[in-house]
Amino acid sequence: MEFNYQAKTNTGQIVQGTIDAPSQDAAVSILHSKQLVVLSLDPLRKDLFSKDVGQAFSRIKTKDIVVFTRQLATIIEADMPLAEGLRTLALQVEKPGLKKVVSDVASRVEGGSSLSAALSNHSDVFSPFFIKLVEAGEISGKLQSSLSYLADYLERSQSINSKIRGALVYPAFVVSAMVVVGLIMATYVLPQLLAVFKDTGITDLPFSTRALMAATDFLNNNIYYILAVLIIGGFFFFRYIKTPRGRVWRDNALINLPGMGGVVRNLYLARIAETLSTLIKAGISILDAIQITAKLVGNENYKRIMLEAEVPPLFSSMVAIGERTGKLDYMLEHISKFYKSESEASIGSITQLIEPILVLVLGFGVAVLVSSILLPIYSLVGGA
Numbered sequence: 001m002e003f004n005y006q007a008k009t010n011t012g013q014i015v016q017g018t019i020d021a022p023s024q025d026a027a028v029s030i031l032h033s034k035q036l037v038v039l040s041l042d043p044l045r046k047d048l049f050s051k052d053v054g055q056a057f058s059r060i061k062t063k064d065i066v067v068f069t070r071q072l073a074t075i076i077e078a079d080m081p082l083a084e085g086l087r088t089l090a091l092q093v094e095k096p097g098l099k100k101v102v103s104d105v106a107s108r109v110e111g112g113s114s115l116s117a118a119l120s121n122h123s124d125v126f127s128p129f130f131i132k133l134v135e136a137g138e139i140s141g142k143l144q145s146s147l148s149y150l151a152d153y154l155e156r157s158q159s160i161n162s163k164i165r166g167a168l169v170y171p172a173f174v175v176s177a178m179v180v181v182g183l184i185m186a187t188y189v190l191p192q193l194l195a196v197f198k199d200t201g202i203t204d205l206p207f208s209t210r211a212l213m214a215a216t217d218f219l220n221n222n223i224y225y226i227l228a229v230l231i232i233g234g235f236f237f238f239r240y241i242k243t244p245r246g247r248v249w250r251d252n253a254l255i256n257l258p259g260m261g262g263v264v265r266n267l268y269l270a271r272i273a274e275t276l277s278t279l280i281k282a283g284i285s286i287l288d289a290i291q292i293t294a295k296l297v298g299n300e301n302y303k304r305i306m307l308e309a310e311v312p313p314l315f316s317s318m319v320a321i322g323e324r325t326g327k328l329d330y331m332l333e334h335i336s337k338f339y340k341s342e343s344e345a346s347i348g349s350i351t352q353l354i355e356p357i358l359v360l361v362l363g364f365g366v367a368v369l370v371s372s373i374l375l376p377i378y379s380l381v382g383g384a
Helices: 024-035 053-057 061-079 082-092 094-108 116-119 126-141 142-198 208-221 225-240 245-256 260-282 286-296 300-307 311-327 328-383
Strands: 002-008 013-019 036-043
Touching: 002 024, 013 024, 013 082, 013 094, 024 036, 036 245, 061 082, 061 094, 061 142, 082 094, 094 116, 116 126, 126 142, 126 260, 126 286, 142 208, 142 260, 142 328, 208 225, 208 328, 225 245, 245 260, 245 300, 260 286, 286 300, 311 328
Parallel strands: none
Antiparallel strands: 002 013, 002 036
């Protein structure tokens, strides 16, 4: 059973959290053993109607983990006891989901668990990379440095992801607007305009006009079937890409995407190199580092490549030089910088290239639409 509790420490500080115990008496005994004076203890209800709605809809983001990690590093640097620091952070965290996680980590640390072991109970929030670096920091006595580096690492990853999203937002918006405007035109505007040509009985219509009339008729006559196919097809597509085979197909398509495929490949290689470099610097064995990196890379194809030790020639050559010189971590860091710079340059080039391509596509679409409607009108006027 789980219980929500509120208690007072020896210093008079009020703390709260969740505790798992077989009974209420057992929960009180556990809290007493942690030198806490219990103020309130209530069973945690988990029925459908009593779930924390805020927690269900407040997904923990990378930014939240970055802020938490930096704050924890600052607390450790200030020589504040770890458990007390975690309790302090739990009180000021706004997101219910993260508040519950931090409170649980604090409870486990108070119970004698190490920070890395406490974090490992929330593997859906903290990656194996995060937990391993914390563990390495605990062993080496440099936990504050490890946490500061983790915050920097997460911020860099978030920055690169933001650049990719920024490069894709504009074309996605334009394409979505084109689809919406096209649907409105096809269902409300074009049928009325094209009905004029049908009523006049003109048979010598341009090919573009006849194609537009056929497409408009098909869309209006089958709109509900088309929507049903799109919805059902979308549902099964998203179900498929969550399966192992579907993930492999999705990841393979992503790294072979025209234009963006090279950017994505470089980003994955940069992530692999930086992660390996960081883990090796932290004293993690090369085999463990490869296993962790394979899980962290986020692409099934590159996961297989890591586990089979297959990488591009440039990557493998620089790693070989690093091994021979005893500076593998240093060489991996430079590999990461190289692929990151390549990715950022490619993202900039693609962003500049997308705009004229979209202008050309829009211009072509407008030209076809205008010619399909205006040419028959000119024919009618000329014939009159």
